[in-house]
Amino acid sequence: MHFDLSSKITLERIPERYYKPTDLIEKIRQTQYEKIETEIFDEPLLASGQIAAEIASLIKKKKAAKANCVLGLSGGSTPLFVYDELVRLHREEGLSFENVIVFNITEFYPVPDPQSHSNTRLLKEYLIDKVNIKKENFHTFSPAATSNLNHFCYDYENQIDRKGGLDLVLVSVGLVGNLAYNEPGSNIGSRTRLMLLDNESRRDLKQFYSNSGNIPAYAFTVGLSSIMNAGQVILMAWGEHKANVIKKVIETKADDTVPASLLQLHKNAKVVLDVSAAQMLTRLSQPWLVGSCDWTNQLIRRAIVWLCEQTGKPILKLTNKDYNQHGLDELLVKHGSAYDVNIRIFNDLQHTISGWPGGKPNADDSNRPERATPFPKRVIVFSPHPDDDVISMGGTFQRLVDQGHEVHVAYQTSGNIAVGDDEAYRYVATMKNVAAAYCDGNLDTLIGKLDQTLDLLRNPQQYGDTIPREVLNIKGQIRREEARSACRFVGVKPENVHFLDLPFYETGQVKKGNLTEKDVQIVMQLFEDVKPHQIYVAGDLADPHGTHKVCLNAALAALDEMKATEALKDCRVWMYRGAWAEWEIDHIEMAVPISPEQLLRKRHSILKHQSQMEAAPYMGNDERLFWQRAEERNRATASLYQNLGLASYEAIEAFVEYKFK
Numbered sequence: 001m002h003f004d005l006s007s008k009i010t011l012e013r014i015p016e017r018y019y020k021p022t023d024l025i026e027k028i029r030q031t032q033y034e035k036i037e038t039e040i041f042d043e044p045l046l047a048s049g050q051i052a053a054e055i056a057s058l059i060k061k062k063k064a065a066k067a068n069c070v071l072g073l074s075g076g077s078t079p080l081f082v083y084d085e086l087v088r089l090h091r092e093e094g095l096s097f098e099n100v101i102v103f104n105i106t107e108f109y110p111v112p113d114p115q116s117h118s119n120t121r122l123l124k125e126y127l128i129d130k131v132n133i134k135k136e137n138f139h140t141f142s143p144a145a146t147s148n149l150n151h152f153c154y155d156y157e158n159q160i161d162r163k164g165g166l167d168l169v170l171v172s173v174g175l176v177g178n179l180a181y182n183e184p185g186s187n188i189g190s191r192t193r194l195m196l197l198d199n200e201s202r203r204d205l206k207q208f209y210s211n212s213g214n215i216p217a218y219a220f221t222v223g224l225s226s227i228m229n230a231g232q233v234i235l236m237a238w239g240e241h242k243a244n245v246i247k248k249v250i251e252t253k254a255d256d257t258v259p260a261s262l263l264q265l266h267k268n269a270k271v272v273l274d275v276s277a278a279q280m281l282t283r284l285s286q287p288w289l290v291g292s293c294d295w296t297n298q299l300i301r302r303a304i305v306w307l308c309e310q311t312g313k314p315i316l317k318l319t320n321k322d323y324n325q326h327g328l329d330e331l332l333v334k335h336g337s338a339y340d341v342n343i344r345i346f347n348d349l350q351h352t353i354s355g356w357p358g359g360k361p362n363a364d365d366s367n368r369p370e371r372a373t374p375f376p377k378r379v380i381v382f383s384p385h386p387d388d389d390v391i392s393m394g395g396t397f398q399r400l401v402d403q404g405h406e407v408h409v410a411y412q413t414s415g416n417i418a419v420g421d422d423e424a425y426r427y428v429a430t431m432k433n434v435a436a437a438y439c440d441g442n443l444d445t446l447i448g449k450l451d452q453t454l455d456l457l458r459n460p461q462q463y464g465d466t467i468p469r470e471v472l473n474i475k476g477q478i479r480r481e482e483a484r485s486a487c488r489f490v491g492v493k494p495e496n497v498h499f500l501d502l503p504f505y506e507t508g509q510v511k512k513g514n515l516t517e518k519d520v521q522i523v524m525q526l527f528e529d530v531k532p533h534q535i536y537v538a539g540d541l542a543d544p545h546g547t548h549k550v551c552l553n554a555a556l557a558a559l560d561e562m563k564a565t566e567a568l569k570d571c572r573v574w575m576y577r578g579a580w581a582e583w584e585i586d587h588i589e590m591a592v593p594i595s596p597e598q599l600l601r602k603r604h605s606i607l608k609h610q611s612q613m614e615a616a617p618y619m620g621n622d623e624r625l626f627w628q629r630a631e632e633r634n635r636a637t638a639s640l641y642q643n644l645g646l647a648s649y650e651a652i653e654a655f656v657e658y659k660f661k
Contacts, residue, residue, distance in 0.1 A: 003515045004043070005556040006539075006549055015294050016042075018287050019278060029291050033251050033282040036263055037270040040278045044238040047272050048081030051170070051234055055086060056095050058168055058232075063099045070160075070167045072105045072222060073127070074180060075119025077546075078172035078236050083127040090131045097131040101163055103156075105171065105227075106180045107141035108216040109194055117511075141220045149194055157192040157226065166230035173237050176200045177245050177258030181221035184257045188265075190223035224262060233269040235260060237277040240581075246273060247280040289327050295334060297348065302586030303328055304345045305644065314645025315346045349646060352591045357396045357574075357655075358405045358534060369590035369657075370534070370572065376405045377533035380526065384538050384551035385415040386483035387609040390490070391626050393536060393576045394602035395594035395634070396653050401491045408496040408530055410523075411483055412551040413505040417467065419475035423611045425457040427478055467508050478611050486608035489601075498526060504550055515550050515557070523558035531567045535559075539575030539583075539656065548578055559660045573658040582633050583654045585640060594634060594651040603627045 019040035021027035031038065041047035055071070062069035073079070089095040104119055112118040120140045128138050139159055141152075160166060176184055181195045197205075197219055205215050227233060237246050245258070250271060254264040263269040278284055287293050288303055308315060311322050320338045323329055335341045351367045359365060361375040379400055383389035389397055389409055400407050432450040453470050480499060487497050502519045505512055537555045540548045552575075562568050574590060577583055594602065606627040607613075613625060624632070634651035642648045 001517055001520055001557050002560055003520075003553055003557055004045075005560060006552045017294075018283055019275060026291075030283045030287075032290055035252075035254070036250055038250055038278070038281070039270060039272050040284075041272070041274055044081055044274045047236070047238070047274055048079075049085050051082050051236065051272055052085035052089065054234070055082070055168065055170070056089050059095065059097070059100055062167070063096070068099050068101050068163065070101045070103070070163045070165065072103045072160075072166040072169035072171070072227070072230060073123060074105050074171045075107075075122045076172050078238060079170055080122075080126055082170065082236075083123075086127060087130045095131075097133045100133055101137045102128065102133060102139065103160055103166065103222065104138075104140035105169065105222040107220045109141075109218040109220055110216075111141050111143045111220075112216075153192045153194065153220070156220075157223075160192075160222070160226055166226060168232045168234065169227050169230045170234050170236070171227070173235055173242065173245060173249060173260045174201055175204055175241070175245055177248060177260050179224065179227060179235075179260040179262070181219040182224050182227075182259045184259060186224055186256060186259050188228065188256065188262055189225050191225050192220065192222050195219055195221050224259060228262070228266055230266075231268060233263055233266055235263060235269065235271045236273075237271070238274045240276040240279060242277045243280040246271070246277050250281060288330065292330060295331065298586050300331065300341065301345050301348060302584070303331065304341065305585050305640075308644055314643065315342050315349075316645050318342050346645065349585070349641070349644060352588050353593060353641070353647070353652075354590055355399070355593055356403065357590065357592050358400050358403055369655075374533055374570070376403075378406045378408070378530055379534045379536070380408045380410055380530055380532045381536045382410050382412060382538065382551065382555055383483075384412050384548045385418065386411045386413075386479040387415070387486070387606065387612055387626065388538055388548070388578060390486050390602065390605040390609075391630050392538065392540070392578050393592075393653050393655075394490075394605050394630070395598050395651070396536075396576075396592045396655075398490055398598060398601055398605075399592065405534075406496070407492055408498060408526075408532075409483075409487060409492055410498045410500055410526055411480075412500050412502050412523075412554065413547060414472075414476035414499070414501055415479045416472045416476035419478050419611045421457045424471065424475050424478065425454060428453050428457065428474055469508065472506075472508060475611075479609075482609045482611060486605045489605050489608055500526070502551070502554060504554075505547065512547065512550070515553055519554045520557045520561065523554050524562055527558060527562055527567050528565075532571050535571060535573045536655075537573060537575055537658070538578055539658070540578030540581065556658070556660070559658075563661055573660055574655040575658050576653070576655055582637055583656055585637075585644075587656045588654045589657050590655040591637070591641065592653045592655070593638070593647075593649040594653060596650045599631060599634065599651050603631065606630065 018030065021030050041050065059069045086095070090097065102123070104123055107119050141156070171180055173179065176198065178184065178201060181197065181201070182190060183195055183198050183201065195218065197217055202215050202217065248258045249260045252258070252261060254261045256262065283290050286306060293299060304315060304318070307318060307322060307326055307328060310326055311318065313322070318338050320332060323332050323338050331341055332338065352369060354369050357370060358377050358379060359370040359372045359375060360368065361372055363372050365372040381389050381393070381397060397407070428450055432447055435447060435450070449470070453474060456468055456471050484494070484497060500522050502522060503513070504515050504519050507513050537552055538548045539552060559568065559573065631651065634653055637652040637654055638649040641652060
């Protein structure tokens, strides 16, 4: 089975030659906006393999010179593939770490105990304990630091100096451009110290903690001075949620408001990215500014939309002069005139708009995004969490039901860890009071169990990283009933509501497991049972806690396994985005208009998920409530269409087709 098909989606719009130049001249031309060496790979595994190979080469080179290799390594999820590959090289190819000295470059304060989430624990679990590094050669921040913080930081810095400095630093970039935990505003001459984490960094850590109250407010970090003095620095980033900050790091002027951008001043630093993280760089997002392009219809659409934004004009008012002044004269040579290009793209965008997401019966569908037959269709809407369906495509969801299709909803995970303890306490207390007041007979056992659960919810710190099953069950049930309520509101039949509870999610911890065949088999069984004509999946790769991507991979793996079967012989797959981002307009293949009344109904369906309002502990890096994010995003898409000269709608939900055959 293929468990990471989502990593291939971006490649459909970015030709390889834009990020893998074939010669030096082409590389110089393509990277003219970039102020630091940048390497782009198809996917994180390939990039990580290359980084691991470079580290292995350095280790061997140092060993041959009878010298130690001093590495500064970071925690987080970004470098894990690198560590996995280094372990493989050790086990299968005999790479020795006897001459390697490792310094952990960040750690939370107070220093967590060995069983809690920490960078020390991660480094030991994924690398240190799996290779032959001498125990005394692993340096990290210890609980002893609390007795004299300044002295500890000074001594840690001196230990690095005594080892001759760092030969190589491997580090990822934070969402605010922080380098290690050198937050915005950090001085380039800063040394190892304790930092107060800003709000963005703390929000980014929510994914690792079952209780938001346990998120650390401080962290030790090796300073910018030590990083800038290292022999080599490799900065990594994977995923489209890093794309905006990566553009700042690589293409804007070096500035301490984006500390990672200071690596532009390093004599031997580079940035290694996957295509998703690199997608906002000029050579990928506006390749016409760096040279000749392969003008696909999709790229032409992106260029024209960009030109409209630059000129402030709708499509049909663009002139030859506009094209020539903004580097798009190549399109005029190819197509003859601005008028011809304008009409082509205007019609192309017009044909994406459809009020019939399931297809309009008895209609000419040659210029419609979805086919007219069969009608009605059997539809499966996949929802990673029990509210993504209504948040991301609530208006389309309602239209599919109202237009008579057989709509099934498949909730892929329970979403139980996203219910706050206070919210769960209220439900359990209500259950206890109802049981005591309205039920006859001996209820001592039931009330006793409810009391135990209330005690756990009153004192969540007592269960650490592993959440008790009784707490998870209550929280999961809360989310199930909210989902059922929203489905009743929309009009979905109760028997068409499916709770898949994919095993990768049900670990009892914030940290989830890997996608396995067992998860995919559950999805395959649903396909076999429903035999859908249309499927909607969450294509939101910017999900801050990663569950959307795993759920997408589960659906895509099942599609890949069953693509030749009778169950999927007449099926189309549409991808929607989540609450954090919308498809770029050059991607959009179906745009479903939403009226003011429909938008209000969508809000009401989202509000059925009361546990996910203000108290939800995993709101991400955006303070808006989910219904506010959804409405603003949908209105913004409608405004974009209007500004391009198309019809004016209250809101629009957008979709991209996933071609799996």
